[in-house]
Amino acid sequence: MSTQRIADDVVLGQGAVVRDFVNLYGCFIGENSRIGTFVEIQKNARIGRNCKISSHTFICEGVTIEDGVFVGHGVVFVNDKYPKAVNLDGSLQTDGDWECQATLVRAGASIGSGATILGGIVIGENALVGAGSTVTKDVPAGCTVVGNPAKILQKESKED
Numbered sequence: 001m002s003t004q005r006i007a008d009d010v011v012l013g014q015g016a017v018v019r020d021f022v023n024l025y026g027c028f029i030g031e032n033s034r035i036g037t038f039v040e041i042q043k044n045a046r047i048g049r050n051c052k053i054s055s056h057t058f059i060c061e062g063v064t065i066e067d068g069v070f071v072g073h074g075v076v077f078v079n080d081k082y083p084k085a086v087n088l089d090g091s092l093q094t095d096g097d098w099e100c101q102a103t104l105v106r107a108g109a110s111i112g113s114g115a116t117i118l119g120g121i122v123i124g125e126n127a128l129v130g131a132g133s134t135v136t137k138d139v140p141a142g143c144t145v146v147g148n149p150a151k152i153l154q155k156e157s158k159e160d
Contacts, residue, residue, distance in 0.1 A: 072113035
């Protein structure tokens with residue numbers, strides 16, 4: 001019995017590691033990236049090279065993660081600005097009834113565990129999103145943001 005659900009339309013780069021109990025379909029995973037247990041990555045999502053996607057994370061359609069990005073445990077990306085199950089007439093919504101909000105996470109960024117990333121934003125290169133933060137607007141490159149909603153704590157990231 002397989003403990004992975006990887007659809008035939010998934011592109012896995014050389015050296016990519018996918019742990020058990022994942023759900024991947026219609027997405028691209030770059031070389032040497034690591035996908036943790038209980039992660040779902042939906043169609044039209046892209047993960048760059050040398051990324052780490054930690055367990056229990058949800059990456060929806062419209063998310064692009066560039067190279068060298070860290071995504072902590074239990075991070076949730078959102079791609080619908082006005083989510084609904086039904087239209088005004090009570091009919092179930094279809095793909096044509098909503099607009100996918102694209103999100104871009106630039107190279108070298110880090111997103112702490114439990115963060116929620118709303119759609120239509122850019123997290124800048126080498127930015128840091130604090131654990132548990134809710135990101136509602138763009139994060140400038142090199143900045144650290146924390147809180148709900150996330151606000152700039154530090155203008156430039158610290159280097160070790």
